[in-house]
Amino acid sequence: MLSDEHLTAWLDGELPQHEADLLQRRLAGDPGLAARIEALRLERARLVAAFAALEAGAPPFPQMESPPAPPPARRARLARSVAVAALVVLVALAIGTGYWLGSRPRIGDWRTEVAHYQVLYVPDTLTGLQPDPARLAREFSLASARIGRRLDPDALSRIDGLTLRRAQVLGFRGQALIQIAYTAPDGTPIAFCIMRNTGGRRSPPKNARLMGLASESWQDAGHAYLVIGGNDPGSIAGIARQIRRQVGS
Numbered sequence: 001m002l003s004d005e006h007l008t009a010w011l012d013g014e015l016p017q018h019e020a021d022l023l024q025r026r027l028a029g030d031p032g033l034a035a036r037i038e039a040l041r042l043e044r045a046r047l048v049a050a051f052a053a054l055e056a057g058a059p060p061f062p063q064m065e066s067p068p069a070p071p072p073a074r075r076a077r078l079a080r081s082v083a084v085a086a087l088v089v090l091v092a093l094a095i096g097t098g099y100w101l102g103s104r105p106r107i108g109d110w111r112t113e114v115a116h117y118q119v120l121y122v123p124d125t126l127t128g129l130q131p132d133p134a135r136l137a138r139e140f141s142l143a144s145a146r147i148g149r150r151l152d153p154d155a156l157s158r159i160d161g162l163t164l165r166r167a168q169v170l171g172f173r174g175q176a177l178i179q180i181a182y183t184a185p186d187g188t189p190i191a192f193c194i195m196r197n198t199g200g201r202r203s204p205p206k207n208a209r210l211m212g213l214a215s216e217s218w219q220d221a222g223h224a225y226l227v228i229g230g231n232d233p234g235s236i237a238g239i240a241r242q243i244r245r246q247v248g249s
Helices: 004-011 015-025 031-055 072-097 110-118 134-148 232-247
Strands: 163-173 175-183 189-198 201-211 214-219 223-226
Touching: 004 015, 004 031, 004 201, 015 031, 110 163, 110 175, 110 189, 110 214, 110 223, 134 175, 134 214, 189 201, 189 232, 201 232, 214 232, 223 232
Parallel strands: none
Antiparallel strands: 163 175, 175 189, 189 223, 201 214, 214 223
């Protein structure tokens, strides 16, 4: 049986590639293993939320009426004690859930959250969705309205080697997150995701491995984009180039 530490290393993208590939294939036929990974992912999300609250300066306990201020020397000793206690609590949380402070995910990165979702997809997730033009037209109309730009299902269905399966509206921190789902000829799930770029900054295409999946992301002045899925960075880069031509970004 795979340990939680082994699964945690896979979630963090720290397993050797051949072990990550074996685990990915095993997920396709093991619902129990998928459930364990989802539980670890949720525990990770709770830990990230706790870190976020601490980094934002949130008090760890409910506020009570303040006692009289201690003398300066005592205040300094108290501040040091509180800092040490907070560090002990953070280390205990990290050890208890299998995460070290140096390897926790970046808080607020929408691409990391997409990767957590995408890694649970297996070929059977999408192959039953037949590309019905009427359904796709409805889904793309809703997605276009939510994201503030027109997304053309005809154009986005013309990606070499991919079958367009659906478009759905997700969300991240109160913003719409559009996922356009494809499958490769071998059933590998591939996702093209779009969010509004609230910062307005442009960035060129950037390759990364997220949760063991190949990905490429970029930004224009209005939106941020991500293509993710499978293990072949070259294939994902080629898909991303075609998508950029189709969406004009």
